[in-house]
Amino acid sequence: MKTYIALVFFTTFSLFGWSQITFNGAHPLFDNQNFTFNFDSVDGTGRNIYTTSPIDGNQPCGGIGVCELMIAWNDIDNQWEILADDGNGDFLSTFVIFKNTEESIPNPPSIILGTWEENTDLLISGQAGGNLTMANTILIGDVQDSALNVSNEKFLDLIRIYPNPVENILNIKSNQVLKTIDIYDVRGKTVLSISNNLNAIDISKLYRGLYFLKIKFKNFVITKKIMIN
Numbered sequence: 001m002k003t004y005i006a007l008v009f010f011t012t013f014s015l016f017g018w019s020q021i022t023f024n025g026a027h028p029l030f031d032n033q034n035f036t037f038n039f040d041s042v043d044g045t046g047r048n049i050y051t052t053s054p055i056d057g058n059q060p061c062g063g064i065g066v067c068e069l070m071i072a073w074n075d076i077d078n079q080w081e082i083l084a085d086d087g088n089g090d091f092l093s094t095f096v097i098f099k100n101t102e103e104s105i106p107n108p109p110s111i112i113l114g115t116w117e118e119n120t121d122l123l124i125s126g127q128a129g130g131n132l133t134m135a136n137t138i139l140i141g142d143v144q145d146s147a148l149n150v151s152n153e154k155f156l157d158l159i160r161i162y163p164n165p166v167e168n169i170l171n172i173k174s175n176q177v178l179k180t181i182d183i184y185d186v187r188g189k190t191v192l193s194i195s196n197n198l199n200a201i202d203i204s205k206l207y208r209g210l211y212f213l214k215i216k217f218k219n220f221v222i223t224k225k226i227m228i229n
Contacts, residue, residue: 020036020037020038020039020050020141020142021036021037021050021071021108021139021140021141021142021143022034022035022036022037022138022139022140022141023035023037023069023082023137023138023139024137024138025129025132025136025137025138025139026063026097026098026118026128026129026132026137027129027136028062028063028126028127028128028129029061029062029063029064029097029127029128029129030061030062030063030064030067031060031061031062031063033059034138035052035059035067035069036052036053037050037051037052037053037069037070037071037141037142038050038051038052038053039142040070042106043072043073043075044075045073045075045105046105046106047072047073047105047106047107047108048106048107048108048142049070049071049072049073050070050071050072050108050142051068051069051070051071051091052067052068052069052070063127063128064084067084068084068085068091069082069083069084069085069097070082070083070085070091070094071083071108073108074099077099078101078103079099079100079101080099080100080101080102080104080108080109081096081097081098081099081100082096082097082098082099082116083095083096083097084097095119095122096119096121096122097118097119097128098116098117098118098119098128098131098132099116099117099119100113100114100115100116100117101114102114102147103147104144104146104147105147107142107143107144108143108144109143109144109145109147110139110140110143110144110145110223111132111133111134111137111139111188112134112145112214113143113144113145113146113147115131115132116131116132116137116139117131118130118131118132134188134189134190137188138186138187138188139188140186140188140212144223145214145221145222145223146221146222146223158174158175158176158217158222159172159173159174159176159215159222159224160172160173160174161213161224161226164226164227165226165227165228165229166203166226166227166228166229167204167228167229168202168203168204169200169201169202169203169204170200170201170203170226171199171200172198172199172200172201172215173199174217176217176218177217177218178198178199178215178216178217179195179216179217179218180193180194180195180198180216181193181194181198181201181213181214181215181216182194182213182214182216183201183203183206183211183212183213183214184211184212184213184214185209185210185211185212186209186210186211186212191206191211192206203228206228207228208228208229209227209228210225210226210227211225211226211227211228212224212225212226213225213226
């Protein structure tokens, strides 16, 4: 019998879907704790800005004191940035912790799009624990695995996934050639990789809960979420 896993993550996503970003990484600075980024505004390039919530000085960090964080696009340096505030919550005096030069729009890149590099210009090398990777970081929610806006109707029309929720066999239909499909759990761990028989995937051995599909076509990638019952 399947059992529920990662109840705290399941609860978060069932309530908010893609409306938030969950981040856990850079433990030397931020400790091993989850940060919830909420949508804040849209910048002049059409990209979304996210800030941690609540901004009340009550989320302490061993490395920098108080963690008040922002994810935003820097239009001058052409890069996404994870920034830390100086602790007063107005984000007028920030410093860059990580940067990623992928030009995804409207949302920031995930761990697998480009590289979230530690900003060694400001920090002593390794102070933040190095670059963000699938092995040391959770960065899920309203992020993109492709520079293209995968929520755009043009790309969603390319594929149909059913049933969802699913119990045993997940059917995938598309008018484009599928290359590979990877399934990730909410921790960002790959639980299944498929390169053959992509139209009917047996997921009966996976635990119940929320998962993410990274579907590779020839020239782009689409990410979808599914619920396994």
